[in-house]
Amino acid sequence: MKEPADKIMTAQDAISRFVRDGDHLVIGNYTVGSCAELVYEVIRQDKKGLTLYSQSGIFDVEVLVGAGCVGKLVTTYVLRAGGKKGGSAVERALIAGTVQIEDYTNFDYNARMVAGMHGFSFMQVLEGVMATDLFRKRSFMGEDKFRVIKCPYTGKNILTVPAANPDVCIVHVQRSDKDGNAQYWGAMGSVAAAALASKRIIVSCEEIVEHDIIQSSPHLTIIPAYRVDAVVEIPWGAHPTEVLGYYNIDPFMYGLFMMSDATADGLKSWMDEWIYGCVNRAAYLDRYIGRFGSEILDGIKAKAYYSAPANYGSAFTTRWDRDGRERFMGLTMEELEKTFQERGKLYE
């Protein structure tokens, strides 16, 4: 059980308390609804030498690599801006030799987190990869990128990957209570595994809700409170990416980013304005609205399409029926206690 101290804090506090130079840091989100503000805060605090895990790198990996926070990258997919003529921060860093990359398939990467999440030391993965350069070409993980073992039951060769237990997961979700019961829905991806595999978990959410909301919809909770270290309420916390039920992707800002990302200078000036130039998400939104008005943001707010409620009700919530009789034994409390006495059950 985590310390019972108040977990609600700012992004600044959460990142400075729980992310350290040299950490293995995992971005919990997969392709959608990235924890943009937590990522920006890691950059503002200039964390160094991170081993970054990302199931699928989008702008989040680009800015972390572009900012020089990352020494090693474990991933399956990276962004490329502007097609063949364009480029990416990851490509520039690989060419400069400032970042090493370990490439996996989506399943291999996720299997490492699933193994870590369950406390296993490795996970079986799909053996077809043995025919490819994903298996043959290895970077900083060397022999431990994949190992082949013999199945004790069938005698067949089995491809395995080692468990991953990152030091800290940063993840954005729709809502959480103040204790950190984090609720997420939509494309489930590998969000839960990334968080639960990690030693520390920082949750940012669109809104903090009453515990009642969580208690009546536990099927939506993907990270339980007892695992969570920090809860940060950040409306628009995934912008320019999207959060189901809250807002769509912002094609305007994403487009600006993509046009900038193709060159190092372009990315730097974009980051100067939108990351370093904004002390927090509120300042970022002020700047955005100041420059472009609120029209674009208003236009991408979600219209509601509610999930049908699941009925968590049951027939009764007490052992005592309307007449005050215990439902199995048929006695009132007075009759029951009298019986205890008569049968010599009570110790004086």
Added chain:
Amino acid sequence: MSKPYTLQELLVIAVAKEIHDYENVILGVGLPTTAGALAKALYAPHATLMMESGIIDFKPLLPLNHIADAHSCRGFSYATDLFSAFTMTYRGFVDVCFLGVGQIDKYGNVNTTAIGDYYKPTMRLPGSGGAADFISYAKRTVLTMLGGNFVGKLDYMTSPGYLEGGDSREKSGLFPKGSGPSMLLTTKGVFRFDAETKEIYLSQIHPRVSIEDIKKEVPWDLKIAHDLSETPRPTDEEIEFIRNFAPAQSAGRELALELTVANMMRKAKVI
């Protein structure tokens, strides 16, 4: 004669026809999702469309931004996770999947990771994502190559096609019988794989393209089907569906980007 169409529309239709009714289909972003939507609307109403993000059995209302885009449909039937999306593929429940191609060789092996040296690439491509596992275990794989190249030797082998050709894929013991790439779509034609040698050959040619145009891009003596046909002309129904559902897809990437940027600039000025 049906109404005029764009090349991009022709490509979407060629891919959509690879989806048969009642099949389980893993879609990738871009052309395949539009093809999936078209197939579901016109040819394969009972197909189950799936994505590796765990969005299973959905009906796209808009073109998808990416493979975790639940904003482009109104709910869906089964919300599972990535791990299960791949294990169900491993168990044989996926009939057809769609993958993009950076480089492809004679036997349908694919590179989507890097051009040049892997460790210090001249061009870093996206990577595997789900590709290597899907092409390993889906019953069929449809490849689409819109900007890539045919090469004698891949710079990096991301996804296994028919390995060294012949029965080498089957003999490796790593893949289910009969699996592997079934088709490659490019902007010039449709290619398939010889049943015995597993060598890729030209099967259909798009309008306004000559065999020579295609041969120029292939660094070996490309085989041509005896019954080579022209890719069929789209019907009005097909054209109208695509143009309504995904107008930017009809326009093609470059024109769509040009028009989008122009529109963004206009808006930025107004604001």
